[in-house]
Amino acid sequence: MVWTIPMVVAVGAALVAVPRISRRTVPLGVSVPHARTGELVVTRAVRTYQWACVALTVLTVLGSWATKAIEGSGGLWLLGLIVSGMGTFAVCRLPIVRAKRAGEWYEGVPVRIGAVLTEERTARPVWAAHAFSLSVAIVGIVIPWATLATLPDSSGQVVRWGDKSWGVAMTVPTITLVVAAGFAVLAWAITRRRDSILPDGDWAKARSLRDESSRVVQIALASFSVIGTLMTTSLGVTPLLRVSKTAADTALCAGSVALLVPIVWLIAATARAQTRGRAVTHLRADPDSPDDDALWKLGFIYYNTEDPSAFVPKRMGVGYEPNAGHPLGLLIYLIAPIAILVAVVVFVLG
Amino acid sequence: MEIGVDPLSPVPIYQQIRDRIVEAIGDGKLRRGDVLGSVRAMAGALRINPATVVKAYELLRSEGLVATNAKTGTFVARDRDGEHPDAAFEGDWSQRLTTVLAEGRARGIGHDRILEFCGEICNRLESGRRMQKEGQ
Numbered sequence: 001m002v003w004t005i006p007m008v009v010a011v012g013a014a015l016v017a018v019p020r021i022s023r024r025t026v027p028l029g030v031s032v033p034h035a036r037t038g039e040l041v042v043t044r045a046v047r048t049y050q051w052a053c054v055a056l057t058v059l060t061v062l063g064s065w066a067t068k069a070i071e072g073s074g075g076l077w078l079l080g081l082i083v084s085g086m087g088t089f090a091v092c093r094l095p096i097v098r099a100k101r102a103g104e105w106y107e108g109v110p111v112r113i114g115a116v117l118t119e120e121r122t123a124r125p126v127w128a129a130h131a132f133s134l135s136v137a138i139v140g141i142v143i144p145w146a147t148l149a150t151l152p153d154s155s156g157q158v159v160r161w162g163d164k165s166w167g168v169a170m171t172v173p174t175i176t177l178v179v180a181a182g183f184a185v186l187a188w189a190i191t192r193r194r195d196s197i198l199p200d201g202d203w204a205k206a207r208s209l210r211d212e213s214s215r216v217v218q219i220a221l222a223s224f225s226v227i228g229t230l231m232t233t234s235l236g237v238t239p240l241l242r243v244s245k246t247a248a249d250t251a252l253c254a255g256s257v258a259l260l261v262p263i264v265w266l267i268a269a270t271a272r273a274q275t276r277g278r279a280v281t282h283l284r285a286d287p288d289s290p291d292d293d294a295l296w297k298l299g300f301i302y303y304n305t306e307d308p309s310a311f312v313p314k315r316m317g318v319g320y321e322p323n324a325g326h327p328l329g330l331l332i333y334l335i336a337p338i339a340i341l342v343a344v345v346v347f348v349l350g
Numbered sequence: 351m352e353i354g355v356d357p358l359s360p361v362p363i364y365q366q367i368r369d370r371i372v373e374a375i376g377d378g379k380l381r382r383g384d385v386l387g388s389v390r391a392m393a394g395a396l397r398i399n400p401a402t403v404v405k406a407y408e409l410l411r412s413e414g415l416v417a418t419n420a421k422t423g424t425f426v427a428r429d430r431d432g433e434h435p436d437a438a439f440e441g442d443w444s445q446r447l448t449t450v451l452a453e454g455r456a457r458g459i460g461h462d463r464i465l466e467f468c469g470e471i472c473n474r475l476e477s478g479r480r481m482q483k484e485g486q
Contacts, residue, residue, distance in 0.1 A: 106358075110356065110358075111356060111357060111358055112354040112355065112356050113354065113355055113356075113357060113396050113397065114352050114353070114354045115352065115353055115354070115355075115387070115392060115395035115396045116351075116352055116387065116395060117351050117352060117353045117370075117371070117374070117380075117386060117387055117392070118351050118380070118384055118385065118386060118387065119385060120351075194387055194391045194395060195395060196394075196395035196396065196397070197352050199354065203352070203354075207352070287354070287356065290357050290358070292397070295397065304397060306393075306397070306398065306399045307393070307394055307397050307398075308390045308393050308394050308400055309390075309394035309395075312394070312397075
């Protein structure tokens with residue numbers, strides 16, 4: 001499907017932007033002391049990764065275009081890009097890991113882990129947006145409830161729309177409502193977290209980056225909630241309103257493109273925050289963040305059995321990462337690939 | 351407010367946590383009644399075993415600097431300008447300070463320099479401006 005190409009380009013751009021949205025002291029998921037961030041081996045590894053991602057994206061776009069006639073091929077190409085991007089990341093970081101180990105980069109470097117000790121104000125959820133999402137989701141439930149009795153059985157008229165029943169009519173709107181409520185609860189839960197502050201050579205900078213990140217996360221959550229709710233509500237309601245398949249597909253396509261807006265904005269805002277952080281001149285020799293590579297498998301999977309947190313702040317970008325050393329985090333790591341596989345089989349391959 | 355610990359320091363982590371909290375009370379950043387993070391939250395933030403945080407809080411509790419109740423959790427129990435210290439503590443503290451100062455003299459730090467250091471530290475505690483450099 002042609003509409004997957006913008007998604008492929010967005011995912012490719014996100015992969016290329018990973019070093020840009022990462023802290024400077026964690027290039028490609030490897031902790032390095034602040035003074036080593038400009039080493040040739042680091043800059044070369046980052047450049048190699050970025051060019052490899054550009055090449056993979058171009059290949060995926062061409063592949064999607066060439067196989068556009070095959071139903072579901074776009075989704076598979078997209079999945080392939082994500083998996084190969086992660087593989088490229090894992091391979092390109094190896095030279096930095098080896099150089100760090102051989103050169104004992106952390107030998108004699110003062111390090112520190114920062115933590116929030118007392119209650120602090122964090123960015124508040126965008127309640128207006130979450131209330132709007134919940135309202136739309138409720139409307140999405142009311143419409144099928146009010147109109148189902150008057151509708152003819154539409155079996156066969158709309159793709160994947162089965163015989164008329166309450167179950168069929170209410171499933172998507174109910175899921176939408178649960179997801180919208182989930183976004184609101186998640187936004188609230190995040191405000192109650194007391195995340196660590198990694199100094200990265202400058203305590204004040206680390207704090208301002210954390211504050212900025214929490215604002216970005218809240219706005220992004222609200223955007224995802226609004227756009228996602230509008231999209232799934234329209235998916236659930238359009239068959240009931242007897243809209244043509246073309247109109248329904250157009251709405252789906254528009255929703256997918258609209259979903260890109262918060263993703264692109266999230267990446268841009270994070271990159272902007274990191275750029276501001278890089279601009280800080282380090283006038284004094286402050287402690288670095290510690291070398292915690294042993295806790296990050298492949299550079300992006302957090303595994304720490306001694307950490308009671310089920311989620312920890314991401315090492316790259318903004319948001320949270322499950323802790324594979326925590327039962328809940330491990331469950332998520334196990335369920336996620338299964339869910340992706342089921343989604344591919346059900347929605348992409350039909 | 352934030353605290354920082356050095357995972358590579360020879361000083362045990364629980365001792366570092368205890369020291370940072372004592373310093374925060376000493377410079378007025380923490381006041382009586384301020385609620386400290388829960389054991390789980392602190393352990394999660396510092397990526398350490400919860401038992402380490404428990405040990406630090408136990409130490410502070412035994413020193414009478416923090417208290418714990420089921421409703422609010424662990425909170426600061428003393429203000430730096432609150433009650434007068436008891437004589438036993440003053441004697442013990444004076445002994446420890448004597449050892450630290452003597453160590454400086456033994457390593458060649460002069461009398462004037464020691465007084466200078468003491469003056470700087472006391473001024474810093476009084477002005478309460480250690481927030482940014484806390485824990486270094």
